[in-house]
Amino acid sequence: MSTISREEVAHLARLARLEVTDVELDAFAGQLDVILQSMKTLAEVDTDGVQPTSHAVPLVNVFREDQPQPSLPRDAVLAGGPDTAEDRFRVPRILDEEA
Amino acid sequence: MTGHRAIDQTAAHMADAIRTGRATSYAITEAHLDRIDAIDGAIGAFLHVDREGALATAREVDEAIARGEELGPLAGVPIAIKDVVVTKGLPTTAASKILEGWIPPYDATIVERIKAAKMPILGKTNMDEFAMGSSTEYSAFHKTRNPWDTGRIPGGSGGGSAAAVAAKMAPLAIGTDTGGSIRQPGAVTGTFGAKPTYGGNSRYGLIAFSSSLDTPGPVARNALDAALLHEVISGYDPRDSTSIDAPVPPVVEAARLGATGDLSGVKLGVVKEFKEGADAAEPGVVAAYEAGVEQLVKLGAEIVEVSCPSFTYALPTYYLIAPSEASSNLARYDGVRYGLRAGDDGKHSLEEVMSLTREAGFGPEVKRRIILGTYALSAGYVDAFYGKAQKVRTLIKQDFEKAFAQVDAIISPTTPFIAFEFGARTGDPYQMYLADLYTIPTNMYGGPGVSVPVGLSEGMPVGLQVMGPVLGDDITYRVAAALESTQDVLLADTAPEIEGK
Numbered sequence: 001m002s003t004i005s006r007e008e009v010a011h012l013a014r015l016a017r018l019e020v021t022d023v024e025l026d027a028f029a030g031q032l033d034v035i036l037q038s039m040k041t042l043a044e045v046d047t048d049g050v051q052p053t054s055h056a057v058p059l060v061n062v063f064r065e066d067q068p069q070p071s072l073p074r075d076a077v078l079a080g081g082p083d084t085a086e087d088r089f090r091v092p093r094i095l096d097e098e099a
Numbered sequence: 100m101t102g103h104r105a106i107d108q109t110a111a112h113m114a115d116a117i118r119t120g121r122a123t124s125y126a127i128t129e130a131h132l133d134r135i136d137a138i139d140g141a142i143g144a145f146l147h148v149d150r151e152g153a154l155a156t157a158r159e160v161d162e163a164i165a166r167g168e169e170l171g172p173l174a175g176v177p178i179a180i181k182d183v184v185v186t187k188g189l190p191t192t193a194a195s196k197i198l199e200g201w202i203p204p205y206d207a208t209i210v211e212r213i214k215a216a217k218m219p220i221l222g223k224t225n226m227d228e229f230a231m232g233s234s235t236e237y238s239a240f241h242k243t244r245n246p247w248d249t250g251r252i253p254g255g256s257g258g259g260s261a262a263a264v265a266a267k268m269a270p271l272a273i274g275t276d277t278g279g280s281i282r283q284p285g286a287v288t289g290t291f292g293a294k295p296t297y298g299g300n301s302r303y304g305l306i307a308f309s310s311s312l313d314t315p316g317p318v319a320r321n322a323l324d325a326a327l328l329h330e331v332i333s334g335y336d337p338r339d340s341t342s343i344d345a346p347v348p349p350v351v352e353a354a355r356l357g358a359t360g361d362l363s364g365v366k367l368g369v370v371k372e373f374k375e376g377a378d379a380a381e382p383g384v385v386a387a388y389e390a391g392v393e394q395l396v397k398l399g400a401e402i403v404e405v406s407c408p409s410f411t412y413a414l415p416t417y418y419l420i421a422p423s424e425a426s427s428n429l430a431r432y433d434g435v436r437y438g439l440r441a442g443d444d445g446k447h448s449l450e451e452v453m454s455l456t457r458e459a460g461f462g463p464e465v466k467r468r469i470i471l472g473t474y475a476l477s478a479g480y481v482d483a484f485y486g487k488a489q490k491v492r493t494l495i496k497q498d499f500e501k502a503f504a505q506v507d508a509i510i511s512p513t514t515p516f517i518a519f520e521f522g523a524r525t526g527d528p529y530q531m532y533l534a535d536l537y538t539i540p541t542n543m544y545g546g547p548g549v550s551v552p553v554g555l556s557e558g559m560p561v562g563l564q565v566m567g568p569v570l571g572d573d574i575t576y577r578v579a580a581a582l583e584s585t586q587d588v589l590l591a592d593t594a595p596e597i598e599g600k
Contacts, residue, residue: 009470016426016473017433019452019468021456028467034529035471038366039415042218042487044495049589054546055311055341056297057569067118076204087444092449 003036004029101228106128107592108178110324111268117160117175124157124175127337128219131177135221135268137599142245144253146182147190148222148386153177155271156219163217172351173327174217181260182223184302186210189220193306194238196230197460198438207304208339209273209315210334214333216400221269226261229429230280230308230463232256233534234312236525238463245288246337248595251518254284254534260318261288266597271328272318273442277309279418279514279538282550283317286513286562288480289552291319291579297545300344301336303311305379306443307428310341314543320591321579322357322551326350329572345570348547352443353573357580363399364418368506371406373537378535380515384554388512391553391563393580394585395510407498412491413540414429414532419475420543429465432457467528482536492543500567503568508578511537513550513562530594547572552590560590 004027013020013028020028074087083090105127108116116122132150134283139145148495162177180186183193185203187210192198206214207300214221227237233244235258245251246266253262260272261284274281283291293316302313317328330351335344369392373379380388396402434440434456461469473482502509514534524531541548546569553563563582567575583589 004474007410008238008474012321012473012477013466014454015477017457017467018461018469019451019454020466021458022543024463024466027463028470030472031528032474034527035467035532036416036474037272038267039419039484040527042412042415042419043483044490045335045409045412045491047152047487047490047494050490050493052486053492053543054489056496056543057341058287059341059343064337072204076464077436080201080204080437083443092443092445092447092452094449 002033003040004032100175106267107136108162109321110173110319111327112174113270114327117164118170120164123228124160124219127175128153128157130176131221131269138266138597139214139245139268141249141599142246142262142266142268143241144196144224144259144266144268145179145222146225146240146259149189149220152189153219153221157550158218158340168368171216171331175219176270177219177259178213179221179263179272180210181226181257181272181274183226183275183306184210184273185306186220186223188225189221191306193229194240195225195460196239196464196466197456201437203305204474208301208336210304212332224257224263224272226259227256228308228465229425230256230275230277231425231464233279233283233531234524235259235495235561236521237462238498239462242521245518246516246597247289251559252287252406254287254518255278257284261285261290261292264290264318264320265591265594270320273315273332274318275305275313275315276542277312277421278542279535280564281318282538282548282564283514283534285318285550287518287560289560289594290323290514291321291549291551292326293317293325293575294541295329295333296343296547296573298341299347299572301339301342301421301548301572303336305336309424310428311424312421321589322549322576322583323354324379325349325549326354326576343570348570348572350572350576353368353577354580356389357577359582360398360581360584362395362578362581365400365455365578366403366504366506367395367400368405368509370509370511371404372408372410375410380512381517381556384516384561387554387556387561388563391582392510393583397474399558401427405501405502405505405509407540409491409498410540413495413543414536416491416495416543417473417535417539418532419484420492420599422468422472423475423485424472427468429469432460437600447471463510464528495540495543497548499540507573509566511564513537513564517556517559541566547568547575549575549579550577551582553582554590567596
């Protein structure tokens with residue numbers, strides 16, 4: 001039985017802001033199913049009472065002096081943007097006009 | 100092909116010749132740039148070459164030496180840098196269309212250290228897009244060919260760095276290793292690659308893939324050269340909160356000790372579970388590896404079988420954790436602050452422009468992993484998938500800790516198969532993932548691992564992996580250098596000569 005449907009893949013792609021094509025959806029659904037089948041083997045492992053590891057080498061409370069550091073020059077940062085105006089990144093409209 | 104050209108020497112020899120005035124950095128750097136011009140059309144290791152910048156640094160080194168200044172141990176030795184590491188003023192794309200044309204306004208910490216060490220930067224090397232892959236076939240720009248057989252892959256994700264070093268276009272390179280991206284390309288191109296202890300060097304300025312796993316490290320043609328570079332780039336960085344504030348393990352000293360060829364008293368573990376069932380390597384790989392183990396035994400090492408039952412689950416664990424972190428890290432590519440923007444025609448909303456940009460800018464493997472990570476982190480699945488994987492990660496760490504109570508280091512083949520032909524594994528992503536079967540456990544644990552060339556199978560290089568305890572990078576170099584001491588000619592020096600244009 002397939003672990004993930006084409007519809008689920010389409011939903012996930014939308015959540016991840018990927019405008020995937022129908023051809024991609026067909027391919028990904030099959031491929032992700034194979035990958036997820038292998039992941040199901042983790043269910044065999046007894047992890048009762050096991051603490052999760054989020055980082056390889058645990059460090060706690062990494063503090064530093066709160067000293068101001070120079071930032072990157074504004075123009076150098078804006079130079080990498082696809083579209084800038086008035087010393088800012090320009091973006092398409094965010095709100096619907098009728099909203 | 101071993102020879103007497105400038106490019107045939109080890110990095111250690113080049114550094115010594117420059118320091119003592121027997122050669123200039125300019126001549127050595129130029130020889131590598133000329134080599135790139137002559138053969139990279141056939142290999143495709145580089146995405147960007149910086150002839151002027153490299154020669155300018157070389158000239159500075161020669162002038163400083165003429166003035167009698169003391170410079171660092173690799174001053175004047177040129178280096179190539181994987182395109183996932185940001186370099187101020189040099190294009191950096193992570194081999195993705197989404198970052199095409201972006202010029203970073205800052206240097207990664209490891210690049211700052213390379214510049215402070217006065218190493219000329221030759222250029223940026225090709226890779227799988229965002230370091231996701233094992234063949235460099237997922238580069239958005241072009242293939243990189245294996246110098247041993249140009250019909251085969253150079254490994255990945257750092258196939259460009261490995262191929263550049265194997266084909267003597269660079270004596271040294273930087274790679275990054277999240278699940279094997281330094282070691283597996285090293286194994287299949289007959290070069291030396293080291294993944295240092297996680298946190299042993301800085302991730303600041305690495306384009307993030309999986310932040311709890313990403314580790315930059317050296318690529319070279321032998322252990323000592325890699326160790327010299329390891330010491331240049333490593334050490335605490337306050338700009339990376341996961342970097343470890345501890346002395347850098349003495350890897351150069353360890354490589355020199357290993358080269359004496361004495362491993363008496365050293366206990367090497369072999370993992371029982373790697374030898375069994377579906378996790379077994381190709382027979383030719385096993386044969387080359389076992390011949391290497393015999394050599395290590397002759398040098399005095401004692402082989403001890405260790406059991407690490409959770410390693411069997413390392414691959415699915417990795418493919419839950421790494422894509423989950425990637426789906427979060429790659430959210431920043433939204434067409435607003437850098438790189439590509441698509442569909443901004445006045446008719447589409449910001450959200451639509453983001454989706455169109457990401458669809459146009461990302462390749463298939465990156466999309467698959469973003470979707471996989473989004474799935475593993477979504478409500479209803481997060482405990483069963485991501486949470487479960489984090490717990491299994493703990494068990495993998497515990498297996499390592501138990502093993503290192505018995506042995507000094509663990510050895511294995513680096514990857515189950517030799518370099519495969521182009522297209523052989525792109526149809527089924529899971530078949531590609533198997534390339535990292537033996538390298539992934541170390542990433543889960545955080546310890547160091549190196550791949551050293553051990554022999555040939557079907558005329559293609561095979562690597563032996565040495566894994567050490569956290570901050571025990573020195574033992575991995577010592578064992579690898581000892582293995583090299585048994586080879587009359589280093590395997591890296593027997594690569595076939597590439598015919599240039």
